[in-house]
Structures are given as C-alpha cells and as structure tokens.
Amino acid sequence: MNIETVRTTPIEGQVPGTSGLRKKTRVFMQPSYLENFVQSIFDATGGAGGKTFVLGGDGRYHNAQAIQTIIKMAAGNGVARLIIGQNGILSTPAASHLIRKNGTDGGIILSASHNPGGVDEDFGIKFNTANGGPAPEHLTAKMSEIAAGITRYKTVQAADIDLSRIGQTHLGGMAIDIVDPVEDYAALMETLFDFDAIRGLFAGGFTMCFDAMHAVTGPYASQILEGRLGAAPGTVINAVPQEDFAGGHPDPNPIWAKPLFDLMMSDKAPDLGAASDGDGDRNMIVGKGAYVTPSDSLAVLAANAHLAPAYRGGIAGIARSMPTSAAADRVAKALGIAAYETPTGWKFFGNLLDAGKVTICGEESAGTGSDHVREKDGLWAVLLWLNILAETKMSVAELLSAHWRAYGRDYYSRHDYENVPVEAAASLMSGLKAGLATLIGQSFAGLAVQAADSFAYEDPIDGSVSENQGYRIFFDNGSRAVFRLSGTGTQAATIRLYIEQYVAPAGDHTTDAADVLSGVKAAAVAVSDLENILGRSDPDVIT
C-alpha cells in the first residue's frame, strides 16, 4: 500500500477550546481541514507509527465520512491497530473505557457534544490520551502550534472500510477491530453497580423516563435500562440516534429537554426522569416535581456513593469545576476527605483521578463521573442515582431535602448570554478584570463585595498553571457570582454568569431558586454593567 504525502498549508483557527476543536460542520468539510488537524494530533503525540488508537464519534452529520478519512490517515501514518465502534459510533465515556481496557495509546473522538448537529450546525474532534482522558492543555497547545505551521499530511488511497460488520479487517498493515459500541461499557457498569437491587426497584413498579435526545446514548440506555435492568419498554425515549438530533440541541437541561422536564413537573410524572447529551457524557436528573441541579447531583452522589458496590469502601476525594456550587465541598468536609476546585473542563480532573486523589468529579454543566473512566459519564450518573434510590427506598425529592437538611442548600443557577458580539463580550470581561482589585468593600445592588479574583489553578500533580479561568466575586451575604466565556461555541461569544447563595441546614430550602438568587443576580449585573454593555438583561438559557 502506497503512502501518500500530501502537501498542505495551515488553516487559521485550529485551536481547541474547553473540549476539543469545534467548528461549523462546513468548516470541517473544507479540503484539508480535518486532515491538517489529525496530522497535528499524530505529530504532537510523537508520531503514530506502531500505535493503537480507539476511534468513534457521536454519530452526528459528517461522523461517518470523517472516520473514513481518519482511518486512511492512520494507515498512512503507520498506525498498528484501530479499535472502532460499529458504524463509527462510540459515546465519549465508552471511548474512554475502550482506551483504558485495551491499553491503547489514546483515541480520537468526533463530537461537538451538546452543540446541535447537521450540515449547517457543529462538528468537533478531540484527542484523548492513554489514560482515557481529554488531552491536557500543554498537548492541545502543541497540536495548535503544529497545525499553524503544517506543510504535509500522510494518507493512503483505499476504498472505504465497511464499519457495519463487527470483527477484524485490515488496511495494508494496519489492523482494524470493529467492536460493539455498547458491550464493554455495559459490562463495566455491571461491575460498578448493584444491578440486582436496581432490577428489584423496577420489578417493584418504579417508573422512569430517559430522554436520549436522539443522540448517542439511545442504544446504551436501551440495552442497559430496558435490556439488563428490566425497566418497562418505552422507558427510553428518542432512543434512535439521528445525524441532526432531530433538529434539537442535545443538551440535557430544563430548556433543551423541555418535554421531559414538563412531564416531570406534571401529575403524570414517573419516579425518575433523566436525559443525556450528544456524546453521552452529560446527564440531567429530575424527580417527580423535583429538578436536581447538577451541582446538587454531584453532592448527593458523593454523599451516597458508598451505597453502590464500586464505592463501598469510601471515596478518596471530590473534585468540582470552579463554577460548580460549593455543595460538594460540604460533603467532602463531612466525610473528612479532600475537595479540589479545578478550571472548567474534564481535562483538569485527569491528573487527580490518576493519582488517586479523588474518586468522584463533577461540573455544573451536567457532568458527573468517577475514576471508572477519565470522562464524565451520563449513564453512570443515572445508574448511581438508581442504585442509591434502590438502597434508600426514598424518592428523589425526599433524598434531596434530606441532603439539604444535613448540609444546607446551595441555591444555584447559570445564566447564558449567547450570540454576544465578540467585542462586547471582551469589553465586559476586561471591564471586570480591570475593576477586580478595587471591588472589595464596594456595594452593588445592596451587596458588599468581600473578595474578588481571576481564578487560576496550579495542578497539584504536575504543577502546570492555568490562568484566567473566570472571575469570581464573593458577596458578604455568602453569595457568589462567577463570569466566564464559553470555550465550546462555534460562533460569536457566550457569556456564562453563575450565581449561588448558601442557606444553612436549618434555613428554608423550599423557596424558588430565582427568588433566592435575585439579590446576587442584581449585584452581578451591576458589577459587570452587563445591561449597558450587552444591551439586554435577559439571558437566553437559564439552567
């Protein structure tokens, strides 16, 4: 088989954000775009010769074609073996598991996660290292640097590989194993949780609705929940993955999973509602009439993890991203274990998990996971909830209020301002930055600032430093506001404003979150001059 070296020139903007390189699908479809970046991944990781990689994606538009391109480039770069999900499908946590289980050199995941899919929507690619986790910042920086000076990529001329047939095939000297995307993942879940107890829960009449949002989790959830755990047929809805997620945003939150949310707030609600995102790493949990914020979900899971077999011996520590509420810290304190606060993005949890410093991690954006893989894992969170519900025999609402009575409640909300002109977003952020030093002691909308900073993180394992990870403003009534720019969008800018307010165990935990948070919201808007700079006051999405 002849290896072709194709001349190419750099294409601007190949810079990964919070989670991989995400662009409009048509950008990825232009000649050499994908090729340049894939070659940069191979070069940045020391060359692909003789290596084994996992390859798969969330099934969105362009997934199948991109996989064929990558297969040929892998052969051109001397890869020894590829492990590919059947039809090119792998959820992000399943890919992470395959990387670890097979001891591979890493994997390439094609996904733009919660972003919509289709020819006019979004596409993405990311590289995960041999530990199964997203490439750390120094590695993605190296990829961009190489992409910015790229002159050639390597590939082979060959017919497309039939990805529908499970088994081994070859392309030149490269072995290609096409595997069932669900099997190994489902087997892993069986080792972590008490499937008998969960089967008993369903057999006893427990009802559930899982919204796969026409995304990658459909086959996983159907096989595990309905197939292995005996949930009633029809428990998993929107279970067939579609290239455009049926036109929706596969983002499991009260806005984009509104039909499920409305069902859960109605008198027809089943006992548990859950949803996951485009690539299966996020989750939303809703009980009957009880929405669980992702920050609370992390805290409840950490506090009760010992009820599941995998965590029976206790957890080593808990890590949360900075904008995530402090609810998990309170659990860590009560358990006498360490709590870590990292920048946004799962790549920052990898070192802590590898070093055994933490067992459970989470983000306010509906991501929770543990040391079983090195990605957040939507279905894992749902199964842990089910395991806990089976053991405690409590409803979601009861569990939540018991948690608040024990630890207090961190009322929490995130307000997203989307499609903001880049200059306006930059001006809001630079205004905040310039004012940080002088904020302390000043009052805004009746709240005095106690502390304010630009969040920076020094990785306790490798000492790497990540600066400028968002502005934190703490007010004297125990509330906090955080501003940061999204790093996953593909057009204009998205400003995320995260607000929280703590109410002690003996306080009132039943007030509407919007009411409790109205004070800190007003103060945050005043501090940032948001209404003047953006010319509007209402966010696009509130989660």
Ligand code: VG1
């Ligand atoms: C968002 C979330 C972040 C998450 C990231 C990737 O990033 O806030 O918590 O890790 O998406 O999730 P940003 O930079 O837009 O705020 V996924 O499920 O889209 O890979």
Ligand code: CO
């Ligand atoms: Co995702």
